[in-house]
Amino acid sequence: MSKRIFLKKWFANPFRMGSIIPSTSSVGKCFAKNINLNKDGFIIEVGSGTGTVTESLIKHGVPEEKIICFEIDNEFCSVLAKKFPKAKVLNRDILHIDDILVELGIDTINSFVSTLPLISLGAEKSTQIMKLFARFVDSGVDYLQMSYSPFFKKKSKKYGLNANKCGYILNNFPPAYLYLCNNT
Numbered sequence: 643m644s645k646r647i648f649l650k651k652w653f654a655n656p657f658r659m660g661s662i663i664p665s666t667s668s669v670g671k672c673f674a675k676n677i678n679l680n681k682d683g684f685i686i687e688v689g690s691g692t693g694t695v696t697e698s699l700i701k702h703g704v705p706e707e708k709i710i711c712f713e714i715d716n717e718f719c720s721v722l723a724k725k726f727p728k729a730k731v732l733n734r735d736i737l738h739i740d741d742i743l744v745e746l747g748i749d750t751i752n753s754f755v756s757t758l759p760l761i762s763l764g765a766e767k768s769t770q771i772m773k774l775f776a777r778f779v780d781s782g783v784d785y786l787q788m789s790y791s792p793f794f795k796k797k798s799k800k801y802g803l804n805a806n807k808c809g810y811i812l813n814n815f816p817p818a819y820l821y822l823c824n825n826t
């Protein structure tokens with residue numbers, strides 16, 4: 643079911659989706675390993691899709707009520723809201739995060755967990771998103787990004803981010819790197 647809806651969305655909007663199938667649970671496991679749960683605040687998952695990463699984050703120790711899913715596709719959001727009733731599911735573009743945090747009265751974020759397809763989103767959108775992440779990292783938020791590219795570290799430098807490879811997930815199609823950016 644999750645694979646079918648994903649494929650349908652890919653045909654409708656390949657650049658926004660960036661992948662024809664959902665990530666495997668190994669991606670969520672690797673993200674979970676790199677989240678510092680001793681830090682306060684919400685874990686913001688960016689581009690949750692059908693929730694395979696979300697499910698795996700929860701399975702590997704991230705409390706569901708600490709998760710906020712940003713997902714631009716409303717059909718995916720209905721799926722997510724049913725699967726994760728304790729998480730906050732927001733059918734919004736991550737670029738609107740500042741207004742949303744004010745609306746929700748949230749001032750502490752632990753980390754961003756992103757599977758956004760930064761390359762296929764296009765240069766302009768990707769630049770806006772990277773600048774946004776860099777601003778939050780400056781203020782102490784961790785930023786974890788899954789990427790199929792071994793050149794993410796170099797790309798992220800342009801935005802003042804220091805990305806360190808913290809995982810490689812062979813059990814995914816395509817295999818993916820995980821990068822952690824923080825201000826330490």
Ligand SMILES: C[S@@+](CC[C@H](N)C(=O)[O-])C[C@H]1O[C@@H](n2cnc3c(N)ncnc32)[C@H](O)[C@@H]1O
Pocket residue numbers: 658659660661663664665688689690691692693694695712713714715718734735736737757758759
């Ligand atoms: C590569 S898919 C990842 C889906 C899921 N996390 C997974 O790993 O299977 C990227 C997701 O990001 C969402 N997305 C793209 N641009 C977005 C944006 N600006 N804000 C929020 N979500 C976005 C897409 O709708 C899509 O569901």
